[in-house]
Amino acid sequence: MRNVITGSHILDNFTLKRIINLRMHYQSLFNFYTGFQFGPAGFVFTLIFAAWELGWKGFGLWKAAKNNQSGWFVAILLLNTVGILPLLYIYVFSPKPSNKI
Secondary structure, eight states: OOEEEETTEEEEHHHHHHHHHHHHHHHHHHHHHHTGGGHHHHHHHHHHHHHHHHHHHHHHHHHHHHTTOHHHHHHHHHOOOTTHHHHHIIIIISOOOOOOO
16 A cells, blocks of 8 residues: 655545545536636626626616615515516516606
């Protein structure tokens, strides 16, 4: 059995394989959560979707706060729906402005 000495510890092959497997597991988790597994195109695509969501979410939150609708404000704030929920609120469910002169 081959042992590796690191500092004051002696690691056998089984321990080294576990360390390598853990590192590969955490690297794959990092790739999954950051979107880098699709390469640069996936990263750019993720940034585009994030900007889309942020823009519509910000406008939806502003409109819900302006209309004093706290339920919609919390729903838009907590749910990430790639801009669908804010769009629905803005164009379907929000009160329409009155044209009183």
